Amino acid sequence: MMGEILFLAHRVPYPPDRGDKMRSYHLVRALAALAPVHLVAFAEDEAERAEAAPLLAQCASHHVVLRRRSQVAAGLHALATRRPVSLCVFGDTGLSAHVRTLLAERPIAAIFGYSGQMAQYVPPDAAPRFIMDFVDVDSAKFAGYAAGQWGPMAWVHRREAWLLARFEAKTARRAALSLFVSEVEATLFRARAGLPAERVVALENGIDVERYDPAGGHVLPDLAGPLIVFTGQMDYRPNVEAVVRFARDTMPMVRARRPDARFVIVGRRPDAAVRRLDELPGVIVTGEVPDVRGWIAAAAVVVAPLGMARGVQNKVLEAMAMAKAVVASPAAAEGIAASAGAELIVADGSAAEAEAVVALINDRALALEIGAAARARMIARYGWPARLARLPEIVGLAADRAAA
Numbered sequence: 311m312m313g314e315i316l317f318l319a320h321r322v323p324y325p326p327d328r329g330d331k332m333r334s335y336h337l338v339r340a341l342a343a344l345a346p347v348h349l350v351a352f353a354e355d356e357a358e359r360a361e362a363a364p365l366l367a368q369c370a371s372h373h374v375v376l377r378r379r380s381q382v383a384a385g386l387h388a389l390a391t392r393r394p395v396s397l398c399v400f401g402d403t404g405l406s407a408h409v410r411t412l413l414a415e416r417p418i419a420a421i422f423g424y425s426g427q428m429a430q431y432v433p434p435d436a437a438p439r440f441i442m443d444f445v446d447v448d449s450a451k452f453a454g455y456a457a458g459q460w461g462p463m464a465w466v467h468r469r470e471a472w473l474l475a476r477f478e479a480k481t482a483r484r485a486a487l488s489l490f491v492s493e494v495e496a497t498l499f500r501a502r503a504g505l506p507a508e509r510v511v512a513l514e515n516g517i518d519v520e521r522y523d524p525a526g527g528h529v530l531p532d533l534a535g536p537l538i539v540f541t542g543q544m545d546y547r548p549n550v551e552a553v554v555r556f557a558r559d560t561m562p563m564v565r566a567r568r569p570d571a572r573f574v575i576v577g578r579r580p581d582a583a584v585r586r587l588d589e590l591p592g593v594i595v596t597g598e599v600p601d602v603r604g605w606i607a608a609a610a611v612v613v614a615p616l617g618m619a620r621g622v623q624n625k626v627l628e629a630m631a632m633a634k635a636v637v638a639s640p641a642a643a644e645g646i647a648a649s650a651g652a653e654l655i656v657a658d659g660s661a662a663e664a665e666a667v668v669a670l671i672n673d674r675a676l677a678l679e680i681g682a683a684a685r686a687r688m689i690a691r692y693g694w695p696a697r698l699a700r701l702p703e704i705v706g707l708a709a710d711r712a713a714a
Contacts, residue, residue: 313419314370315341315705316412316438318428319351320400322358322374324365328543329624333445333491333515334424338365340698341422344707346370348412350431352377352400373408385466394473395466396448400427413438420705426474429481439706442485443513446620447499449474454618455547479503482510487704489513491621492645513704514645515622516697519689521603522631524681528604533594535570536610536671541602541625544580544595552616552639556663557587560615563664565592568671573613576605606632610677611670614642615663622646627692630654630684635677637666647691653683 323334341347349372353359359374366372377400379387384398391398409431412418420439423429426448432440449471456467482488482503490496493512500510531537540556542549553575561573571592575584578598588595599605606612612629619641626646629636630653637655638646648654655670657663670677701707 313417313438314346314348315344316348316350316409316416316418316421317341317369318409318421318423318431319349320425320427322351322353322362322365323349323424324362329515330425330445332518332624333443335365336516336518336694336698337422337424337443337701339368340694340701341705342368344702344705345419348372348416348418349374350405350409350412351375352402352405371412373405375402375405377402392473394470394477396427396470396474397430397477401430406431409433422705423485426478426481429477429484432484434484440485441487441489441704442481443489444478444482444495444499445489445491447478447490447495447502448620449478449502450498451618451620475502485509486706487511489704491515494645495621513700514697515624515627515692516694517624517627517631517688517692519631519685519693522606522628522688524607524633524685526603526607528601528607530604530608531574533572533574533608535572536568537605537608538564538571538573538667538671539605539609539612539629540573540575540577540614541606541612541628542577544575544577544584544597548616548618549577550581550583551618552614553587554583555617555660556613556615557590557593559660560663560667561590561592563660564667567664567668571610571667571671574605574609576602602628603632606634609634611667612636613663613667614638615657616642619644626654627688630681631688631692633678633681633685635670635680636684637663637670639663648684648687653680653687655680 319334323331323338326332326335347369349369351374353374385395388395388398418438423442426444452467452471456464488510496510496512564571574594576596580595587593612634614626616639622645623642637657640658643656650656655666657666
């Protein structure tokens with residue numbers, strides 16, 4: 311590529327152990343194969359920054375700063391400045407200065423912004439081609455939060471949804487191209503922002519089918535009985551709401567027919583509501599584990615009972631790649647190109663979930679058949695090289711080659 315790439319990320323993309331980091335990790339690696347990449351990103355703490363060393367070594371330069379502003383401080387600043395809280399949480403004047411220095415001193419041909427919060431670091435007068443990977447329509451997520459609440463928090467979330475929607479549309483009008491994780495998200499955003507299809511496109515997530523391989527010799531937990539497994543970041547509100555409802559509403563129906571079944575919630579930072587579920591019969595909360603693949607491998611069924619979900623759920627892709635039968639809510643299944651009933655089970659509501667889970671536990675052959683079909687779908691459709699084959703065109707490499 312004629313020139314270099316500036317990649318702006320709201321979280322340093324390593325290790326790729328959560329959904330947003332998996333996507334950004336593979337993007338950075340693919341972009342680095344095309345041109346020198348300068349990575350500018352935030353880290354939650356020193357440990358996260360230190361952990362990122364293997365990826366940072368692949369970049370031409372890197373600048374990773376600690377995100378120090380608290381939610382409370384960001385909220386107060388947002389009120390004072392009439393800006394979205396999401397932007398204020400990731401506000402940093404030093405990072406802004408570093409970006410301007412890079413743009414002045416390096417032959418940056420393309421700026422790749424990852425997550426809408428990072429658009430604030432692209433100067434209005436920036437000359438390079440600007441690609442904005444929103445991933446999801448965040449403003450719609452906050453609108454969904456507001457719809458299910460009342461009182462002060464409903465107002466906070468309505469405000470965030472409205473301000474973010476304005477910011478997203480303004481950003482998209484500046485960008486040469488806006489990316490979303492699924493065609494569903496892209497279609498929603500086109501309607502909201504009033505932009506043509508060629509300016510707003512889907513770049514779907516992939517899955518590392520070699521890493522998530524059921525034949526990988528994973529260390530299994532020492533637990534007996536059929537395990538119903540959920541994986542995810544357990545301080546993330548949609549995940550919290552999903553497991554609380556499943557544990558309290560669906561599991562009693564499951565255990566009425568399969569008393570030996572257990573619901574295992576696997577993921578870092580379980581909040582108080584999640585930790586309390588460990589007191590329920592048949593529910594286990596693991597907290598952070600060294601490797602989720604062992605838990606997925608041990609599962610009789612993997613569930614994704616999310617009431618609210620944006621984009622494509624990586625937890626579903628991971629389980630399908632591991633040849634597991636997955637029971638997903640309509641929201642969690644949305645955007646995944648899989649045949650419902652053959653490669654993925656979609657169940658709407660607790661009664662339907664319980665029926666599907668018990669059927670799969672009782673019919674091992676059926677679970678294996680669906681799991682095999684799910685893995686075949688992941689291999690055929692969702693390998694990262696196939697998903698990112700359009701990156702040269704997206705960042706402008708195709709045009710550069712034609713000109714050369």
